[in-house]
Amino acid sequence: MARLNLKEQLTDAKRNGYAIGAFNIFDCPSARAAVDAADSLKTPILLQTSVGTVKKFGPEELFGMMDLMRKRTAVPVLFHLDHCTEPELAKVCIDTGWDSVMIDLSARPLDENIRITGEIKKYAAVKGVCVEGELGVISGVEEEINAEEGELADYETSLVFLEGTGIDAFAPAVGTAHGVYKKEVKLNYDLVRKLSETTAVPVVIHGGTGLSDEQFARLIACGASKINVSTALKYAYINGLKEYLHGHPEEYDPIKLNSAAEKSVRETVANHIIRFKPKSGGRI
Template structure:
């Protein structure tokens, strides 16, 4: 089917008490693997690209790959701009055909974040495309943005932020971080419940690579409707290639590396979808 927006899949997840898995993809193989996992589990799915991935491959190239694969799929597939770093990039993604965009103004102060998020939300609304924003700081490193995980989202600020910007989903900071965790993360899961009481739009959890299944499940129970996975997919893809070269050092065909990479990513994505509870939830 053609690409769909994230609006219905996140609304359904909110109603159904599960979360949609959102997976960062870097190449054709990862796109195929994520969609194959979604088809096998009959799950709705979001594929995402960050600014550094776009710089590597362009918005148009990723759109073409994902749109071609989505067309063959029997499940809803959404293409999302993850951590959009500017109003300009968000607009370029809309023009390229992305069906969901994120504007990350979390490095700005509260008013600055509201201003840029509203600007993107207004532009996207005119095209019928949903917008995710981030309030509070999710620590670790995402592309070139680095943050300390020390600014958890304030529920009342979240309420005001959503009312003033018109965004359709909100990434919240509860102690997660981008990348792999060095120690054991301490999540303020109660904060998800507090935000959920005052914010009606779907909530998003970033930095889920490396969290325990139980922690992800509890966050979903408390109101998270979308969970992002990036770092662990990259690691799974690359580790599979390394293992093949270790076992068969004379491997030179990139397709052989792609095949093992796809298998590793597909298996991981299926595990994560089951944890999010979105398996069997495709229309």
């Protein structure tokens, strides 16, 4: 099966001054919502799946469901495994049809992170699948991942990591966090810019939920070409349901509930896609 190429998509985004949104979907309505938003805005996106979502449905069922969804549109919709700490599961997703996988061994010692990420890169390359790796600690909570605030990535170690792994997309810890921001976010824009200018590996920003328009625009202007959004979709989904039930307390038609959640997620995804295409465009 020919895979869509993450690195090519991100390189195109970087060249043209926008970022591709990578949205964590978790069921059929959320996947439909994300695909429909991409279709209406004629913009490529990633459907990201957490390890928890893959384990809930099983790789075959989840892939089959998403594959039907993406047939709804002509725009590229890539499937990406997010934050996988289990090399064997990453291989299963690579074999099943995912276009790219993120192997997250950032909690392990650097040499181990480099060695195993590099092994997955070799395994994936044979099947035309791209690999994202992480360096440093992106704090916060994301399903199985629960990281305290820790070390951010630095330029020199980043180069060692890129050289040692050969990865296609790079998620350095630059100050963003998973979940909801509880205090002011300080971002290392310089690292994003330096990596974007001096390497050919696209830079990925995790923890997109809650960043401001100005922060998105500046990250993109510095060269970031993939931005992950997860928590915002979960909030949109649950809030969509809550609001509908509040207005219709006697409603027992699941299709109506389902549609309310879907609409809310679709609007949130569309809103982010629009913010990832800053009008000023271009690099700084």
